[in-house]
Amino acid sequence: MKKGTMIGVFICLSLLLSGCRVVWHDPSLALNNKNVLARNIVSTHIKIYGELTGSESITVTGDSNLKKGVKLSIAIQEYVRRPGLSKNHVLSGEQPTGPIVAEKEVTVGSNGHFTTEIDRNGSKTMSKLTITFKPENQSESIKEFYGKYGEKISNTDSSITTIQYTHDGKDYRGHQVYGIVGSTGTKSPLWSIYSGAVEDEIIEVTAAEGTPDWTFQHLEKAVQDLDYETFMKFQNQNNPTFYKEQARWFEEVMFTEAKGKDVKLAVLGFKQIDETTGTVNFHVNMQQSEGSEAYTNNTVTYECIKAGNTWLINDLPFEQIVSESGDITVYFKPGDEAKGQSTLEDTEKLVNFYSKQFNWDPSPITIKLYSTNEEISATVPSPSLAGWNETGESLKINTADKIEDTFSILSHELTHKMLSDLTNDNAAIYLQEGFATYLQNRVQKDEAGAIYFDDELVDTNTKKAIENNPKVLSIEELNELSYSDDIFTIYRDGYLMSNYLIKTYGMEKFSEVLNDLAAYEYIDKRIEHKMETIQPLTIEAFEKVYGPVDALSKEYIDYYSD
Structure with missing residues (x-):
């Protein structure tokens, strides 16, 4: 899940893997890079x-x-x-x-x-x-x-x-x-970001109660002290999706800290609009790796409302557009109406296509559009994201890229949404990422905007992925990986596993695995926070449908070795 930030030049010539539950916007991870190649762009990164x-x-x-x-x-x-x-x-x-x-x-x-x-x-x-x-x-x-x-x-x-x-x-x-x-x-x-140049200070609440500074000093101190209850007192409960996301945000901070990586919150400034509304600019520093002195530089501006004697955080200053059915809501920033409309249209088409192909009855969908990867990352928090989806939260998409790239991210994240609905959010990380990457490559949009399966493209990209690296992990090996491990392998080998199972045994058998997982109780946590439970459940479901996983792993490893 965490992408390295060391030196590297990435030239978009090798077709590897693109997309993830948390989509790293990195050309070096592109399995389906046809859009970039078609534009003949050489994307040179300097660090x-x-x-x-x-x-x-x-x-x-x-x-x-x-x-x-x-x-x-x-x-x-x-x-x-x-x-x-x-x-x-x-x-x-x-x-x-x-x-x-x-x-x-x-x-x-x-x-x-x-x-x-x-x-x-x-x-x-x-x-x-x-x-x-x-x-x-x-x-x-x-x-x-x-x-x-x-x-x-x-x-x-x-x-x-x-x-x-x-x-x-x-x-x-x-x-x-x-x-x-x-x-x-x-x-x-x-660095381009805060890297521990000045020793940490102990945050003290010194502002007068009821002032914006009083609120924000409490927030900074709550994050520093890992004080969940105090942090949540300053979130707007009347905005339930955002309130849930902020609870998950803090849980992610505690999860990250428990793994030995630091997260800092700082208030850059508050702008009061009138007596009861304003905006606050937050800075979220995330340590790149355990023991590292390098921290990310992520900023996000939230709307604030005053309730009694307290200022509450109330999400970004979004506008919204809702589908005729009322089941899809897209939030976008002022001035981004066209992006909001385009995203809504693509979402309706993809949901309709997925529903017919996979017998999916989707729960309501909320999508939030952001301007940069860093902005999405600050709201999660996790470094450098282009897309995000977790059950109970909004799908988050960076729309700064080309329209076709946004469609690719959207198709990936909606696959996660669908798979979570179909499995009661009990699918292992590699199954989530593998199937989402599989559909991200297989599901395409033609010039007229119609959605279709491109099986030829899947075959071509699969061949190139194997040519680039012939080694394929077994299901048992994939089952041990988390987002903190080799992120590329989870998506690539999860994709290869999903492609083999569907191509060899059919989607009906694959759906039996999903149905089996749906029978288990829902656990209200982000997927990485509950992997100790859901990874074994996925193994059990595989064995119930396909037989022993060691034999199944040998099958698909041999398949890609031929």
Whole structure:
């Protein structure tokens, strides 16, 4: 479930695997990449990491996947001091900065390494040090590789910040990481996100009761103290789906903390609209891996309402559109009406198609559309998501991509919704991901908008997946994996298993497995939180329908070995 954020260049040429219950928007995981290939896009990702050390002068040491000869611009800007400024505001990366007090250029050497020293010019104030890739500063050969205006670079995750700017009347796309320099110096990782540059502070509630600050200080402290009851007091119970999602959000924080990974919540700012409404911008820092000093940089803006003496969080400021049947609701941001309408139309078509093909009687469907992966991630919380679905929660979709890519994500997430309905949410992780990836590749939309099965595409992509990596895991091995393990294997091998079972034994037999799982009691938890129960149930259902799983595993492994 957690995607790494280390250095890597991903060229969209190999057809591997795309989509997941939590869809990582990463071209290196594309099983069905025909849309990208058809547009002849080379999606080059750049990543940079490193460390800042020193006091009066700062030594910048880093590594990257950048080509030798790339020039990086380094700048130091002091943070603007203001009343009430906290470390959390500074760590967010969005605290205003003043003029540049020092700047320098460094050239990337062999193997992407770079190092230099920059003088602080006497500065003794907490500052932000940025390292920026600027296309206009590069040599002609570098421009040819990355694009004259940076147009060949496609960074879609939170490991590096993309910046849009104008230079000499031309629009450019640059890429930036930063670190925080303390007043007396620093020893800090370099990232596009908060990376532990300043020691954690103990949050204390000091604001006057009933003020927005009082609410938000309580929220920050509740997350820090893992205080579920206090956190939920500041969520709007009259918005039941959102209230459920916020309860699950906190449960995910506790689940993540129990695995040794930290989650932080900071309030970046509150904007009061009138006496009873406003918006609050939250910053959610998620530790990338246990023991890592790298944290994600996810932000989300929620609507707030005042109830008595308390401000309550009330989801994003969405508008909505509802199907004629009343069973499908799509929430979208103001200005995104066209995306909302398109999503509703595609959802109606997919639900109708799935219902006929799989005898699915869907429960009501709620879909929320977001602008970025980072925004979805902040609401879950989990790093860099393009799509999300869990029983009792909304389907969450990033609509920043092309329409055909959004359709692909939607088909995947609706498969999860269907499979949860058909199994009472008792399907193992690899069955959920495998079947969703199978339908994501098999279910396509023609130019007229009609939905159809593309079995030829499934055969082609299956062949390419095996050519790329002939090793196939057994059901017993898949049964041991969680989202914290090899995420690629869960989707790829789960897909191969689903494809084999349906192609060899038919959908009717496959449906018997789902019906057997539906007989078990529903457990009101996210799928990863209950895998100790549902993984064994899936094995039992397989054996009841297909026979011993060791023999079944040998069958499909042999099938792909031929």
